[in-house]
Amino acid sequence: MQILAEGTATSPRGFQAAAFACGFKRSGATDLALLVSDSESSGAGVFTRNQLPAAPVVLDRETLSSNSGRLRAVITNSGSANACTGMAGLEDAKEMQRLTAKDLHCDPDQVLVLSTGLIGLRLDMVKLEAGIHETSAALSVDHGAAAAEAIMTTDTRVKQTAVTVELPQGTVTIGGMAKGSGMIHPDMATTLAVLTSDAQVPPAILQKMLGHAVDHSFNRITVDGDTSTNDSVLVLANGASGVRIEDDIELERFGEALDRVCYMLAQQVVHDGEGASRFLTLTVGGAPDEKAALQVARVIATSPLVKTALGGADPNWGRVLAAAGRAGVELDPDRLALWIRNGSASEVQLVDAGQAAEWDEAHVATIMAATEVQMRLELGLGEGSATVWTCDLTEDYVSINTRYRT
Amino acid sequence: MQILAEGTATSPRGFQAAAFACGFKRSGATDLALLVSDSESSGAGVFTRNQLPAAPVVLDRETLSSNSGRLRAVITNSGSANACTGMAGLEDAKEMQRLTAKDLHCDPDQVLVLSTGLIGLRLDMVKLEAGIHETSAALSVDHGAAAAEAIMTTDTRVKQTAVTVELPQGTVTIGGMAKGSGMIHPDMATTLAVLTSDAQVPPAILQKMLGHAVDHSFNRITVDGDTSTNDSVLVLANGASGVRIEDDIELERFGEALDRVCYMLAQQVVHDGEGASRFLTLTVGGAPDEKAALQVARVIATSPLVKTALGGADPNWGRVLAAAGRAGVELDPDRLALWIRNGSASEVQLVDAGQAAEWDEAHVATIMAATEVQMRLELGLGEGSATVWTCDLTEDYVSINTRYRT
Numbered sequence: 113m114q115i116l117a118e119g120t121a122t123s124p125r126g127f128q129a130a131a132f133a134c135g136f137k138r139s140g141a142t143d144l145a146l147l148v149s150d151s152e153s154s155g156a157g158v159f160t161r162n163q164l165p166a167a168p169v170v171l172d173r174e175t176l177s178s179n180s181g182r183l184r185a186v187i188t189n190s191g192s193a194n195a196c197t198g199m200a201g202l203e204d205a206k207e208m209q210r211l212t213a214k215d216l217h218c219d220p221d222q223v224l225v226l227s228t229g230l231i232g233l234r235l236d237m238v239k240l241e242a243g244i245h246e247t248s249a250a251l252s253v254d255h256g257a258a259a260a261e262a263i264m265t266t267d268t269r270v271k272q273t274a275v276t277v278e279l280p281q282g283t284v285t286i287g288g289m290a291k292g293s294g295m296i297h298p299d300m301a302t303t304l305a306v307l308t309s310d311a312q313v314p315p316a317i318l319q320k321m322l323g324h325a326v327d328h329s330f331n332r333i334t335v336d337g338d339t340s341t342n343d344s345v346l347v348l349a350n351g352a353s354g355v356r357i358e359d360d361i362e363l364e365r366f367g368e369a370l371d372r373v374c375y376m377l378a379q380q381v382v383h384d385g386e387g388a389s390r391f392l393t394l395t396v397g398g399a400p401d402e403k404a405a406l407q408v409a410r411v412i413a414t415s416p417l418v419k420t421a422l423g424g425a426d427p428n429w430g431r432v433l434a435a436a437g438r439a440g441v442e443l444d445p446d447r448l449a450l451w452i453r454n455g456s457a458s459e460v461q462l463v464d465a466g467q468a469a470e471w472d473e474a475h476v477a478t479i480m481a482a483t484e485v486q487m488r489l490e491l492g493l494g495e496g497s498a499t500v501w502t503c504d505l506t507e508d509y510v511s512i513n514t515r516y517r518t
Numbered sequence: 519m520q521i522l523a524e525g526t527a528t529s530p531r532g533f534q535a536a537a538f539a540c541g542f543k544r545s546g547a548t549d550l551a552l553l554v555s556d557s558e559s560s561g562a563g564v565f566t567r568n569q570l571p572a573a574p575v576v577l578d579r580e581t582l583s584s585n586s587g588r589l590r591a592v593i594t595n596s597g598s599a600n601a602c603t604g605m606a607g608l609e610d611a612k613e614m615q616r617l618t619a620k621d622l623h624c625d626p627d628q629v630l631v632l633s634t635g636l637i638g639l640r641l642d643m644v645k646l647e648a649g650i651h652e653t654s655a656a657l658s659v660d661h662g663a664a665a666a667e668a669i670m671t672t673d674t675r676v677k678q679t680a681v682t683v684e685l686p687q688g689t690v691t692i693g694g695m696a697k698g699s700g701m702i703h704p705d706m707a708t709t710l711a712v713l714t715s716d717a718q719v720p721p722a723i724l725q726k727m728l729g730h731a732v733d734h735s736f737n738r739i740t741v742d743g744d745t746s747t748n749d750s751v752l753v754l755a756n757g758a759s760g761v762r763i764e765d766d767i768e769l770e771r772f773g774e775a776l777d778r779v780c781y782m783l784a785q786q787v788v789h790d791g792e793g794a795s796r797f798l799t800l801t802v803g804g805a806p807d808e809k810a811a812l813q814v815a816r817v818i819a820t821s822p823l824v825k826t827a828l829g830g831a832d833p834n835w836g837r838v839l840a841a842a843g844r845a846g847v848e849l850d851p852d853r854l855a856l857w858i859r860n861g862s863a864s865e866v867q868l869v870d871a872g873q874a875a876e877w878d879e880a881h882v883a884t885i886m887a888a889t890e891v892q893m894r895l896e897l898g899l900g901e902g903s904a905t906v907w908t909c910d911l912t913e914d915y916v917s918i919n920t921r922y923r924t
Contacts, residue, residue: 161844162840162843162844163842163843163844163845163847163848163849163851164839164840164842164843164849164851164854164872193836195836195840196835196836196839196851196869196872196873196874197873198851198852198871198872198873200873201873230836231836231837231839231840232835232836232839232873232874340840340844341839341840341843416822416911416915420915420916423916429602429638430599430601430602430636430637430638431637433570433602433637433638433747434568434570434601434637434746434747436569436570437568437569437570437747438567438568438569438746439569441569442569443569443570445569445570445602445604446604448570463602465604466570466602466604467602467603467604467606467607467638468602468638505822505916506916507913507916507917509822509826509916510826510829510911510912510913510915510916511913
């Protein structure tokens with residue numbers, strides 16, 4: 113597996129993209145992205161578990177259930193989430209699908225639809241129709257990055273990547289773009305990702321692989337687990353490489369590469385967390401099982417007190433233990449141990465047998481001063497382990513979300 | 519029931535208090551509070567469900583299980599939580615109990631112990647012993663407010679109240695003091711409350727009543743439900759009024775008054791939320807049952823996006839619905855309705871049938887500009903209802919918790 117320099121969602125063969133500014137964003141920035149496969153593709157999707165799925169989520173689930181074998185495009189707008197918009201919103205999403213299909217001369221059920229932005233706002237269908245015409249006329253293999261930019265909302269950086277995988281039959285490429293601004297608490301449904309590949313993969317296998325990849329990437333940063341109204345990760349695989357994924361070795365390597373692309377995109381999301389200044393890789397080990405480890409890790413990673421301490425470069429292990437203690441997992445306080453480090457430097461133990469270990473204040477201050485910190489909590493109960501990624505909670509986060517108005 | 523002007527924990531007959539500055543707080547403020555009943559009291563307690571209970575919590579549970587009928591005192595220190603301090607910390611808590619008992623000429627198991635402050639710090643027993651001597655020599659019925667001040671940590675205001683209740687046999691008084699700074703997310707174990715009464719109440723009844731009162735007050739503001747390492751609510755009832763609580767009418771009125779005192783103290787805690795500038799009373803109705811209503815209400819009330827919108831006086835109903843949608847309760851999006859108001863003004867409907875209602879922007883802006891806002895979400899599924907209280911998430915909250923160092 114090799115990471116491509118400047119890889120995008122159009123790095124795999126047979127994909128083109130375009131972006132346009134419809135006027136959904138007050139800033140005037142681009143807000144419509146069209147991603148098209150030249151040929152029919154397998155598709156798969158993983159969606160939010162929120163009880164109030166946005167219209168595009170409802171529609172895409174329906175589309176994928178009836179047609180996951182001959183998809184052609186993903187149309188994405190930012191600025192409006194088309195969530196909490198009722199039947200009218202669903203009709204808008206369907207119209208968005210139809211308009212795109214018309215311009216691409218394909219069937220509506222060959223088009224997937226994504227929206228992100230403010231909840232409760234209806235789409236301006238006049239502006240959207242004009243935008244769809246513009247993008248479908250401007251498709252190019254060079255516009256992958258432009259598409260990635262158009263799906264941003266409060267994101268400050270474009271999120272995209274691509275990798276190549278050598279397989280016995282030849283080389284396949286997997287690309288992708290993502291957006292996600294409020295990683296800290298993404299309940300405004302802001303995480304979207306679209307992956308592309310020129311491998312040939314049966315839809316059922318693609319769905320299974322995508323589920324695994326998302327579970328170990330986006331679901332390890334979306335702290336309450338896929339809970340916004342719009343969260344969606346889609347993948348299209350068009351087979352343009354001529355390489356079919358079917359044998360064990362191909363399945364394994366392609367799966368690893370898909371995991372890797374999702375992981376890299378998820379990392380880019382967390383690194384662009386609203387107002388974030390410091391990043392935490394948190395591993396909880398020694399849990400009864402992986403589920404329990406993940407449960408403890410998520411509670412720690414969402415604790416405002418842990419997150420503000422991280423912002424203050426404060427090795428406040430008491431807050432970490434207190435958060436672990438309320439995660440709903442039975443703990444033995446006397447077995448808890450906690451270590452921190454940054455980069456490849458050796459770990460420093462902060463907690464031993466549930467109490468303060470002895471450490472060098474100056475050394476710990478140096479570790480915490482870094483932009484990226486690793487923390488490892490051992491529960492001493494079993495073999496279960498899980499890693500999550502989070503960032504600090506800063507005054508900037510509050511400022512951004514206080515001022516991001518309806 | 520009547521609220522006493524300037525009521526404190528020593529308003530009920532037969533209670534005295536004292537405070538002293540041992541030097542646990544860097545500021546030099548008082549940090550030790552002793553509350554004593556002149557005679558033996560019934561006692562009850564409700565404690566954190568955190569898996570890492572602090573030493574005083576472990577000790578008080580033990581004390582109350584062996585002696586809930588002849589308690590004499592509660593000794594409370596601030597500045598150090600005596601949590602995550604292992605066996606040595608438990609010995610410190612026991613020594614704190616013994617030292618207090620010695621000065622009061624009673625048995626150790628007649629003394630309850632509370633600590634609040636930083637986790638992981640051992641108590642300075644030399645300073646503590648001196649402080650216990652000082653407080654036990656300075657007991658007075660006039661020092662209720664001083665005691666309430668000594669249990670504060672990042673609190674900006676003293677929290678105390680007292681009410682009188684007329685009963686057939688005579689009048690009884692219930693007083694109380696509380697501390698709680700980080701209401702927004704109290705996983706640093708910062709909520710303590712001590713209630714007092716001159717009524718005569720059997721311990722088992724007192725425990726049951728306290729459970730009810732806490733469940734409808736402190737547990738409606740502690741967002742993950744009693745989850746810090748130190749959270750404790752204690753009550754002592756010494757019978758000094760000569761009025762025994764045993765008949766239905768007495769049980770009902772005394773219970774209501776205890777509910778009321780807990781409610782008022784809990785309200786004082788939420789109004790002193792770290793960095794808080796705006797307060798939200800959130801009622802979720804139409805739920806399948808009360809438990810489901812409470813579950814939805816708590817998720818909304820803890821959402822950073824809802825809390826930052828509240829800070830920005832932004833009627834961002836989309837964030838409220840999105841939070842409701844991830845609460846783990848099955849919802850019918852088309853039945854959701856949301857109203858806001860402030861004070862006694864009439865409600866304005868923001869959401870009807872799961873979508874934006876029509877409202878007057880200027881009017882809604884006036885409502886949101888108030889310091890106290892009420893919000894009502896109807897799920898349209900059943901008869902379950904619950905109310906919780908919360909405050910906004912501000913840059914000051916982040917600032918306080920970033921700088922509150924270990």
